[in-house]
Amino acid sequence: MKENFFERCYQIVVQIPYGRVTTYGSIAKYLGAAKSARTVGYAMVASHTKNIPSHRVVNRNGYLTGKHHFGGCNLMQQLLENEGIIIANDQIQNFETVFWDPSKEI
DNA sequence: TCAATGACCTGCC
DNA sequence: GGGCAGGCCATTG
Numbered sequence: 001m002k003e004n005f006f007e008r009c010y011q012i013v014v015q016i017p018y019g020r021v022t023t024y025g026s027i028a029k030y031l032g033a034a035k036s037a038r039t040v041g042y043a044m045v046a047s048h049t050k051n052i053p054s055h056r057v058v059n060r061n062g063y064l065t066g067k068h069h070f071g072g073c074n075l076m077q078q079l080l081e082n083e084g085i086i087i088a089n090d091q092i093q094n095f096e097t098v099f100w101d102p103s104k105e106i
Numbered sequence: 107t108c109a110a111t112g113a114c115c116t117g118c119c
Numbered sequence: 120g121g122g123c124a125g126g127c128c129a130t131t132g
Contacts, residue, residue: 005129024114028128035127037114042129044113059114066113076113 005031009043012102016056019083020100021092023060030102045069055079062095 012027024037024044033039044054048069055076059065067076067090077087086093 025116028114033128035115036129037127038112039114039128039130041113042111046130048113054113057113064113069113 005039006043006046009040010047010050010052012106013044013047013052013054013057015102015106016053016100017105019085019098021056021058021062021080021085021095021098022100022102023058025060026101026103027057030106041066053079056083058092058095062092064090064092 008031009027012022012030016022024040025034028034028037028040031040040057044052044057044066047054054066055070057066064076064080064087067073070076077090080087080092085098092098
């Protein structure tokens with residue numbers, strides 16, 4: 001299945017602390033492929049089938065673009081709110097506060 | 107093998 | 120400052 005690229009994304013997502021979120025671009029940039037942000041999102045699709053907290057990954061604007069890929073629709077929002085993250089209209093309010101940069105934290 | 111798609115990002119008008 | 124279009128990488132049909 002050659003999940004080499006995917007495992008890279010997983011390694012970042014699983015290392016996201018509790019109550020923190022990151023963006024596709026940050027993960028892609030950390031992987032050395034800042035222009036491959038779309039591919040990172042693709043890995044997230046496959047990650048939802050595994051034990052990867054992909055709900056902590058959002059786009060640059062802090063919008064839950066992939067919430068509909070979860071079991072339901074409000075599931076992703078519920079998970080984030082459960083970690084203390086404030087969400088309104090499928091958008092993270094304190095996004096700058098809960099933002100977690102892998103290239104800086106790791 | 108070729109073509110189309112996708113949980114995106116950056117640049118230009 | 121806001122909106123539109125193009126591009127990049129990987130997977131799937």
